[in-house]
Amino acid sequence: MTTTRPLLGSPMTRLEGREKVTGTARYAVDYPVDRVAYAWPVPAAVARGEITAVDATAALADPAVLAVLSYENAPRLHDTDDRTLAVLQSPHIAHRGQFAALAVATSLEAARGAAAAIRVAYAPEPHDVILTRDHPGLYKPDEVDEGMPTDREHGDFDTVYARAQVRLDAVYETPPLHNHPLEPHAATAMWDGDDLTVYDSNQGATAVQHVLAELFGLATGKIHVINEHVGGGFGSKGTARPHVVLAAMAARVVRRPVKLALPRNQLAAVTGHRSPTIQRIRIGADTEGHVQALAHEVTTQISALDGFVEPAAVVSRVMYAAPNSRTTHRVTRLDVPTPSWMRAPGECPGMFALESAMDELAIACGVDPIELRVRNEPTVEPDSGLPFSSRHLVECLREGTRRFGWHDRDPRIAGKHEGRLLIGSGVAASTYPVYVMASHAEAHAGPDGSYEVHVSASDIGTGARTVLTQIAADALGVPLDRVRVRVGSSDLPPASVAGASSGTASWGWPVHKACTELRQRLEALGHSVPEQGLTVAADIAEDLDDREDYARHAFGAQFAEVQVDTVTGETRVRRLLGVFAAGRILNPRTARSQFIGGMTMGLGMALLEGSTMDPAFGDYAERDLASYHVPACADVPEIDVHWIEEEDPQLNPMGSKGIGEIGIVGTAAAIANAVHHATGVRIRALPIHPAVLM
Ligand code: MOS
Incomplete structure (x- = not known):
């Protein structure tokens, strides 16, 4: 029983890839059913x-x-x-x-x-369907997400901001966005x-x-x-x-x-959507760009039927050292469809605002935007005071600087053109928390030397069943083709949703645990499997309770180069580079696809996507993919993705962080910052349609 290469970290192709591309994979209404x-x-x-x-x-x-x-x-x-x-x-x-x-x-x-x-x-x-910053129905919700406080306050924001040498006060807006799987x-x-x-x-x-x-x-x-x-699904x-x-x-x-x-x-x-947000950011800094006071105040909406309060200010509790800070969320109840999760809810719109503001601060202080971020790197998580289990944002920024050729960039605004095209580049940071949710798994050894692993995981196109097979085979110490992982049914051991970038950790951990114990039991039996086989069940509730307190997040840096047509106002992205630090990458092939997918969705958010509420009808005007524009292949340049080798023993037995959502976080800000560098026009309300640049 030897393996030729480490299974964790190998670029295994998707197990169901052939079924999908040949059309034999069955989706929800594809099953033949009598008398349907x-x-x-x-x-x-x-x-x-x-x-x-x-x-x-x-x-x-x-x-x-x-x-x-x-x-x-x-x-x-x-x-x-x-x-x-x-x-x-x-x-x-x-x-x-x-x-x-x-x-x-x-x-x-x-x-x-x-x-x-x-x-x-x-x-x-x-009916009342339009969100405004001074909507009379605004109130402070009890929480913004399960257990997340609505407001946080550290130090004395008002006094320190008022006295700061450099002050930024700007409002950023993101439109309603639809998941449209x-x-x-x-x-x-x-x-x-x-x-x-x-x-x-x-x-x-x-x-x-x-x-x-x-x-x-x-x-x-x-x-x-x-x-x-x-x-x-993208959350929907x-x-x-x-x-x-x-x-x-x-x-x-x-x-x-x-x-x-x-x-x-x-x-x-x-089926849900990302709520529109109106985000006011105020930053007080010294002339070298050290942030002394930071306020991030979010206004958003829910429906008459409730829904999810977009926790967009939470990123400002994580990202930068700001001794005096205020983060708040206010919400109003409108007669609109019910908002819900969309890829990186909270972090995605929140980082458009924060990372645009950091770019504005860099320009105001005359500091390089990468250097500005490095100067404001915290030693512990600013809001909680907890140590980070690992944080390699600076390494991502440095690696991206080198790969993108950032040092060749002329910092002057609107200083580069090719004929009628203005060319610019921008950077933004990414972050997404590391979540794990209690799940169960079972591992079964058959008398013929085969293994079956059961977990009610959901492969929504991410490659989950492939990575779980790698985790299982690795823990069992057997080649991949000896292991069959069954997912996609509630008749299997109960497991958490494919959400919050938590799938690999939440399902992989009990899979790893069940397989490790099964291997030990088989070794104790001298590898003679009983006739009826041997089954081990595992759950990770206690393992989660026993974890030490750390701030666990993935980080990244995104770089964009754009061209803006001075005749048509059209922005096109020429290059996108993402460098991420997300723990151990278990399958570089499927991971790269996740990062690229997230960044592509971020490009859509920057330039194309947005739903328009019709105030008379109370309805979104965009009802199909001809009117709700997602990026087509021709809109997307080659996307360059890299990651830092990150060892973090405080995560899970695989050492992985989630990667499904961080790719979308920061992309829109990197593109908007590049548009500003190209044109001198600061776009604070997405998307960057040609009309807003003309
Ligand atoms: Mo994701 S928006 O947590 O499915």
């Missing part, structure tokens, strides 16, 4: 109000139509914390696009036709007595299982959630979404399996 029916939702046509009548007569005239559901006749659901899941339970409409009715038919076409034929009448009420939110639901099986596109089968059990009043063991392959599939509840409800009513794939033009209203 199709459902199509009817979105509410008012932003706020009451449904006064639902007329299904015309829809039901088609014999292919099996049912029309609305609050009048839909099965009653039990309550959950997530009020977006109480579908068809009340005549009240909390936002435009919330589901008002559902058509179920024997064909997709008939369901869609029936949905169009349902007549819903409303008593509309006035390639596979829309979709489910196939089937009942067998009181057992419910759903093929569902989500980031966490165990989490969806628990929510469905709550909603339908059943034991969790009765619910089987399968998410074998998931076509992206991190919680159960209303489509899976509708599919399960419809299947119960029509007594047949039901498929429901949300059309893309409905996603914007019901």
Whole structure:
């Protein structure tokens, strides 16, 4: 039993790659199912109000139509914390696009036709959908994320800021952003007595299982959630979404399996989005750029149904030494769709603001932007006072400086042009916390020398099952082809969601633990596996409790070179370089893809993406990928990604930090800073459309 190279750190190709590129990988509505029916939702046509009548007569005239559901006749659901899941339970409409009715038919076409034929009448009420910095409804929420304080204050910001030699006071804005995974939110639901099986596109089968059990009043063991392959999520599939509840409800009513794939033009209203933010940053510094006072004050929104408060100021509690600081979050409740997680919630918009402000400070002080960041490097985490388990931001900046050729850059603003193009470059830092969530795994040795490892992990396109196989084989001390890792089902040992860049650590740790113990048990048996095999289960709850207190974060540095067309106002990115310090990189091939994917999404945030709230209709104007612009291949230059070899014993047995989200953090600021260097125009509100530069 020898391996030819270390399994952790090898660039193993995706185990399911062939299935995916040949089209045999099955997604939520791809499974062939007998007697299947199709459902199509009817979105509410008012932003706020009451449904006064639902007329299904015309829809039901088609014999292919099996049912029309609305609050009048839909099965009653039990309550959950997530009020977006109480579908068809009340005549009240909390936002435009919330589901008002559902058509179920024997064909997709008939369901869609029936949905169009349902007549819903409303008593509309006035709505309020636009966030402003002085919105009268602003209040201080209890917390910004589970357990994160809304406000933090250190020292005396007001006095020190007022006396500072250099002062910066600027407001940065990010628009609402939509996740738009390639596979829309979709489910196939089937009942067998009181057992419910759903093929569902989500980031966490165990989490969806628990929510469905709550909603339908059943034991969790009765619910089987399968998410074998998931076509992206970016946070929008991190919680159960209303489509899976509708599919399960419809299947119960029509007594047949039901498929429901949300059309893309409905996603914007019901699958979450990143809230718009308005962020005021004030920095007081000395003339050498040492930050003495820093305030980061965030204004954002939630919906009438609650939702997630974007914790954008939290990065200012981590990044720079500022002896006097204030970080706050204020939120207002609007009649908008419910915001949720989108890749690096908090850090991503927060670092657009903070890293743009650091660039402005560098220019105000006449200090190189990289040197400015180095000068403000803290010795401990500024807010908590805890030591960092590892922090190699300066090394990332230095390595990036060398690779990008930063020293050749002329710091003068708008000093470089090629014909009608202005050329500039910019830098920004990245950061993302290291999370681990309690999960379970089982490792089984068969008498034939094969191994099976079970964990209810979710591979949302990241390569999770591939990396887990590497972790398992490494711990077992056997070649990769002897190990089969099963993920993507809530019937497997319960595990956490593919979110908060925590998957590899949260699932890999119990996998490592179960496999290590199995190996020891087999060694004790002299490697003679009992006839029925040998199984070891592991969970990491105690390991997590026993960890020492450290501030655990990944860091990075991003460099961008842009050209701005002085005739059209178009910005194009010429080069992007990211250098990251994220613990041990377990698979350089899939890791590189994660970093590149994040940076590409950051490029989209900088230049293209943004949803526009229509104040009259209370609706997002962009309803498809022709109007919500994500970067196309032609928009993206070659992206150069590197990482620092980082040894950190305070993480997990693999020594890894999460890498799914840090790639998007800071990219937009690096590009905006480059646009300023090219043109002298400081863009503080994204995206950087041609119109804002003209
Ligand atoms: Mo990520 S936004 O935590 O799925």
